[in-house]
Amino acid sequence: MSTSPVQKRPGGRSAAVLTSVRNAVEELVKEKGRERVTIPMVAERAGVNPTSVYRRWGDLQTMINDIATYRLDPKRPIPETGDLRSDLTEWAREIIEHYSNPTNAAILRGGAASAGDTQSDCLRNRRAEAGMLVERYGASSPLTVDEVIDGLVAPIVYRVIFLPDSLNNDSAKDLTSRLFEGR
C-alpha cells in the first residue's frame, strides 16, 4: 500500500502545492475520467512544476490514492439513533450522498482499476464503520458485518460504478429494508 511521503516541512508553500494539486486532480478526474488524466496535466492545472509532483508522489496511482484517502472525512460522526435499522439507513444515505459527487464517483472507479495492488482506504473505512454500527448492538445484533457489506455497500458501489443513474432518494431506505426482511 502506497501513501504520501512524510512531509518534514508541511507548512506554507508545500501545503499550497498539496491543496492545489488535490483540487486539480479532482477537477480533472471529474472532467475526463481517471483514465485520461496524466501527471503533466495535473501539474499544469495546479500551476505547479511536474517535477514536484513526480518527486512527491512518484506516479499517478499513488497520487490518486492519496487524494482519495484525503477525501474520506474519516473522522466524521457516524449515525447513532438508538436503532440499528435507522442507523444503517442514514449511513447508507451518507455513502450515496458522498458518491453523488462526480469526483468521488470517478475516484472510486479509478480505485477499482488498481485495487488488489493498492487496497482502497476508503472502502476499508466503510467496513470499519459497518463494524462499529453492528457491534454497537452487541450479540443481539440481527446482522453481521458481512451482511451489511453485501447488502448495502456492495450494491451502492456496484451501482455507482456501473449503473450511475440507478441511485435515487429511496435507494438507502430500499436497500436497508431488504436487509431486514426476515429478521
Add this chain to the structure above:
Amino acid sequence: MSTSPVQKRPGGRSAAVLTSVRNAVEELVKEKGRERVTIPMVAERAGVNPTSVYRRWGDLQTMINDIATYRLDPKRPIPETGDLRSDLTEWAREIIEHYSNPTNAAILRGGAASAGDTQSDCLRNRRAEAGMLVERYGASSPLTVDEVIDGLVAPIVYRVIFLPDSLNNDSAKDLTSRLFEGR
C-alpha cells in the same frame, strides 16, 4: 461503444495476429494489472509490430474491451434445473468461477475504471441473464431482477474488485440463501 473493426480478411495472418495479441493482453493484464499494460508492451509480447495494433484498435481501451467481449462466452446455456433457487445458485457459481480467472478479474477492474464511457457488455449480459432466470417463473417469481443484481451480482463483483480473497466455494450458496430469506 467501440468494437473491433470489421475484418475484410479474417483468415491466416490476420487471425494469427489477433490471437497472439489476445493472448498477450491476457498474460500481461494478469501479470501486471490492467493499469500497467501498454500497447508497445502487448505488441512486443505478441511478436507483432506496434503499428499493427495501433491501426487495428486505436487505443488500449478499445482493445481491452474487444478482448474482454470475446472472453464472455455469451451464448452458453444458462442453468435450468426447474427450481429458481437452484438456478440462481448455479448461475452465481458460474460467475464466481469466471472471475476466479485472474485475467477476467483484471479486465473487470479495468472496465470499472472507464465505466460510464463504455458500459461493460459483460455486465449488461449478466442483467439479461438474470432477467431470463427470473422471468422463467413468471408472475409467481419471488424475486425481481433488481433484487438478483443487488443480492448476487453486486456482492460478487464488489468482492472480485475490492476483496479478491473473500470468495470461496460456499459463496454462491451463501449469497443465494440470503436472497431467499423471508421469501
Add this chain to the structure above:
DNA sequence: CTGATAACGCAAATATTATTGCTTTAGGAG
C-alpha cells in the same frame, strides 16, 4: 534572526508512446 536544508522551479537529457508514409506479404475473388 539566522543558518541548514526540505521542497520547489527550471531546463536539459532520456525514455516511452503514438503517428505517418511507404514497402512488403499474403488472403481470397474471379
Add this chain to the structure above:
DNA sequence: CTCCTAAAGCAATAATATTTGCGTTATCAG
C-alpha cells in the same frame, strides 16, 4: 493461377511523459 488490395511490417518523426542535475526559495529549529 493470377491479380487486386487488405493488412502487416519497417523506419523515420512527432508528441508525451519521466528523469536528472542544479540553482532558488522559504520553512522551521535553534
